[in-house]
Amino acid sequence: MFYGFVSGRARVEIISLLTISAIALGLYSFPLPGQAPTDxxxxxxxxxxxxxxxxxxxxMILGRGLVTTGALxxxxxxxxxxxRFNRQVGLLVTLLLAMAMSMLVNDTPVLVLLLPIMAAIAANGGMAASKTLIPINSAVLIGGMATTIGTSTNLLVxxxxxxxxxxxxxxxxxTPIVLMAAAVALPFIWLVMPRLLPDNSVAAGNEPRRFNATLRLGGTSVARDLDIDGLQKLLPPEIDIRAPQSQGRLPVSGTHAALEEAMRVLGxxxxxxxxxxxxxxxxxxTGEDLTVVELSIAKDSGLIGRGMATANVAERYNVALLGVHDAKRIRYDTWGPLPHPGAEPVFGEGDILLATGAMPDLQAFARAESLLVLEGAKxxxxxxxxxxxxxxxxxxxxPASIGxxxxxxxALAGAIVMFVTGCVRFDRIGRALSAKVIVLVAASIAIGRIILDSGAAEWLSSLMAIGLQYLPAAAVLGAVMLFVTIxxxxxxxxxxxxxxTPIAFSLGQKLGIPVEPLVLAVLFGCNLCYATPVAYQTNMLIMSAGDYKFGDYTKTGLPLVAIMIVTLSGLLVYRYGLY
Known part of the structure; x- marks a missing residue:
């Protein structure tokens, strides 16, 4: 099973199912002493x-509910x-926030939320994404280590x-043990890690796409009485006002993210x-969520030569057009004021529309008007x-935290309430659950049982006890943590x-060390997955976004692993009085 995971020749789900099958067939053909084949x-x-x-x-379902409702x-x-205030302070706050969120929400959704934020910050003059993503990923992993529900691995152990x-x-x-270790590791993650990582910002690609849009100000919006200077103070820096507002309509241009923020601020x-x-x-x-997509206009599209009003997209397709990126203009800050506030440019070949609606309606719109749906639907x-x-x-x-x-x-009750209240739709449960995680956890439980029941844990712990019996408790805990970390x-x-986990139980009995700190050493070691990109799914998630190489993980991960093993071992010795 280890070889299969390391080689990468087959998917994790396939290896996990083959492992379960091997255990089932093996024990049916050669049952353990005193057991029947069906056992x-x-x-x-x-x-x-x-x-x-x-x-x-x-x-997973609870985490999906937080994402789909925008609670984060x-x-x-x-x-x-x-x-925007300060880059170093921004990185520190990001690290602390990543740790805090991942204590209660699975690591992957937290990182998925932060990835586009860091990309946008880098594109707008912030620190290069390649210098921030590995430190943020490390903070997420440390936060996930701090509670029994932080990661599926913690729950499994x-x-x-x-x-x-x-x-x-x-x-x-x-949690107190992990938070103290995090305080020791944080200066390295915050101040040293970014210096060890390359600046890959040149390879990051083009500037974010900008869209022309007309914001409709509601009747109660405070912005209706403001001039251009007053509006600009409220709006994000990425928003350019193209003409003064007239009758509650404000022509602007900006990135998709900036337009969303502008709409929120102005109502x-x-x-x-x-x-x-x-x-x-x-x-x-219908139960269909609204989705925002970018649609590229092909050369044979019927929209060419028509504007937002004359295209009549709302009535024909039940789709709203939010903005348009004009492919023929490179710099939008050179646009002068529009001839009059109601004037709208016509669509041309290569223009990109920002549209929202139910996904079936958007797909019907794209098919009927020869539009290409670009990646990144949200x-x-x-x-x-x-x-x-x-x-x-x-x-x-x-209730679970206080016993x-x-x-x-x-958690099961919370997931059911998420369904009943509509925070998570039942037919979208596949987006919340991961088949890979489900099969992997089931296979891991079976591996743990067979290692214990067959006597393999007893045998392995006996070998380890020979080398560890003369070492102090801190060294034993550190050795177990290092073994699991590798x-x-x-x-x-x-x-x-x-x-x-079974080895820790057997080892504690042989060496006369309480079992709980050894189990925690295993749990902590399972979370020290910083040194290779294949160690955890979030490591792989940031690899392309930061344009990282294998050595970038090793260069930053090995020192962090060493810091965490030494600190956590010492804290476990102190916490359980093993001096």
Whole structure:
């Protein structure tokens, strides 16, 4: 299984299913002493019904609810403002925010949220993305290590340890230990890591695409009484005002992200308010989320030579046009004022439209008008449900953290409430759940059981005990953590957890060391996956975005691994009185 993961010759799901099959067939043909052949089948497949897997799936759904409702959007707006104030302070706040969010939300959604923010900040004169993404990823991984629900690996280790007899751990059981280690590692991540990484900003590509749009100011908008100077103070720096407002209509140009921020600040819409209300009402009837897409106009499109008003897209396709990128103009800041506020340029070949609507309507529009749907379609968050999603997440985490109910029960209840309230649509559950994670966790549970039941854990721990019996407790904990760290950086961290946890139990009994700190050493080691791009999915996620090479991970990851192993080992010795 390790070889399969490292070689990369087959997908993780395939290797995991083959592992489960090998265990099932092997134990059926050669059952363990005192067991029937069918006992092996139960051992191999029980991972699919294990409460740890149910908990992981429920937490994925809760995380999806926070994303689809835009509950995390205020955090992204805060980051943008801080980076404009100071780059170093911006990076520090980003690291702290990434740690905090990943303590309660799975690592991957947190990084997916931060990626476009950091790309936009880099494009607007901030620090190069190649100097920020690895440090931010490291902060996300450290934050995920801090709670039992921070990553699926943590849940797996805790659940296996509980099955083996260790008392259950609360959500924040070992959080103080990780936070103290994070305080030691933070100066390295913040001040040293960016200096060790290359500046790949030249290879980052073109400037963000800019769109011309007309913002409709609502009747209660404070912006209706402001002049151009007053409006410019409210608007993001990336927004250019192309003409004074007239009758609540303000012609502007800016990036997609800047236009969204401008609409939020001014309480405006880029399409008629009645049309946006109609599109939002359509969700209640059809269940289709609104999506924003970029559409390129082909040379045979019927839109060429027509403008937004004459194209009549709203009535014909139930789609709203938010803005247009004119392919023939390179610099938009050289545009003079429009002839009059109502004037709109006509569409031409190669122009790119920013449009929103239900995805089936957008696809029908693209087919009928010979438009090419560009990559990067983005679902509009259902912001009205953002407070509800945050309340549901809090209702799932807080009772489990204070020990009122098990996390499996509270997370499952929270996931059901997400469905009932519409924060997550039932037919979109596939976007929340990962088949790879589900099969991998099930295979890892089976691996952990067979290693324990077959005596492999006893045998491996005996070998390790021979070399570790004369070492102090801190060195033993550090050695266990290093052993699991090596596994997790070159194989699957869930598999390393499944192998390491039973070994920790057996090793503790042989060396007379309490089991809990050894289990925590395994849990921490599984999260120290900084040194290779294949160690964790978020490492791979940032590789192309930062244009990183394998050596960039090693150069920054190995020192961080060393800092964390030394610090965490010392803290475990102090916490459990193993001097």
């Amino acid at each position: 092996g089948l139960r051992l191999a497949f029980e991972g699919f019904g294990h409460y740890a897997l149910i908990t992981i799936c429920a937490l 959007e205020p955090a992204s707006r805060l980051l943008t403002r801080v980076w 805790v659940s296996i340890a509980t099955d083996l007899g260790l008392p259950p751990m609360s959500v924040f059981h070992f 405006a819409t880029a399409a008629p308010a009645w049309l946006m209300d109609r599109l939002h009402d359509g969700y209640g009837r 679902e509009l968050p259902r912001t009205a449900k953002a407070p509800l999603a945050l309340a549901i997440m809090a209702g799932a985490v807080i 009122v109910v098990p996390i499996a029960i509270s 596994l997790t950086n070159f194989a699957s961290n869930t598999t390393a957890a499944a192998v390491g």
